[in-house]
């Protein structure tokens with residue numbers, strides 16, 4: 001595995017407006033992205049995702065720590081490092097709203113010193129891939145938000161940079177367009193073999209596209225692991241237990257004390273307990289409580305979990321999943 005983006009101990013503090021207080025937006029964040037990897041950078045509002053992305057693409061300078069892209073230190077050789085990165089930030093600020101779709105693509109291709117023939121070929125390919133051919137002469141400010149977003153991603157693809165940063169690529173899109181953009185990103189990942197860092201609130205994006213997830217909360221990394229591992233770990237711990245009768249009040253109270261996130265649906269013949277265990281062995285503690293009244297257990301199933309649930313658990317600290325740094 002070849003590291004292409006290395007983020008080492010970066011910190012960024014902002015001064016709050018009209019006050020003497022400071023916000024530690026990013027506080028000692030480190031991670032590495034390998035060539036060809038699709039990394040999801042996640043976190044709740046205000047976690048520090050955008051600040052991190054801006055430090056990676058050189059729009060903000062870290063107070064301390066270091067970012068290197070393709071081995072080039074962004075602080076020491078900004079232009080050299082940024083040659084390898086394209087970013088699509090929230091709000092499509094990288095488009096010219098009074099130019100048409102094609103003019104935008106031509107303008108940004110022109111900045112890259114490509115031959116006319118290469119430009120024409122590349123634009124043609126992207127218009128087709130992004131389903132924008134019948135809009136090529138439309139002014140950007142007349143396009144829907146979804147089409148603008150697709151064009152912004154197409155512009156980022158033009159440069160053929162090694163690394164693409166996408167800040168909230170599906171934010172504000174309706175369900176259908178969000179799905180279309182996700183499909184498009186999936187194709188890009190498959191066909192163009194790029195390294196992509198996606199910051200997102202949209203856990204479907206993460207579950208569908210990302211191999212690894214770095215979860216940030218209050219400026220610090222709380223998890224860095226393969227999405228597949230996280231899904232597996234949490235699936236192992238999430239159980240649904242069906243009982244042949246309901247729990248006594250005493251059993252319910254003991255269980256709630258031990259497992260505050262317990263979901264209990266009483267029923268005379270088929271009560272259900274949904275439970276997340278920090279360690280699989282904790283299931284024996286549960287059995288001890290059931291034995292108090294000889295409550296019959298009808299079935300034990302591992303619940304399926306989706307990434308949204310995992311994200312919420314990690315961010316709310318409802319789990320003892322320790323910080324895992326992928327190697």
Ligand SMILES: Nc1ncnc2c1ncn2[C@@H]1O[C@H](COP(=O)(O)OP(=O)(O)OP(=O)(O)O)[C@@H](O)[C@H]1O
Nearest residue numbers: 014015016023025043044045046047048049050051
């Ligand atoms: N220019 C700024 N001046 C002061 N504080 C800022 C500035 N930019 C961001 N912050 C604060 O820094 C923290 C991290 O913000 P950031 O935008 O990086 O988070 P985020 O994870 O991208 O959030 P969101 O998902 O809401 O966009 C927040 O508390 C935010 O209010």
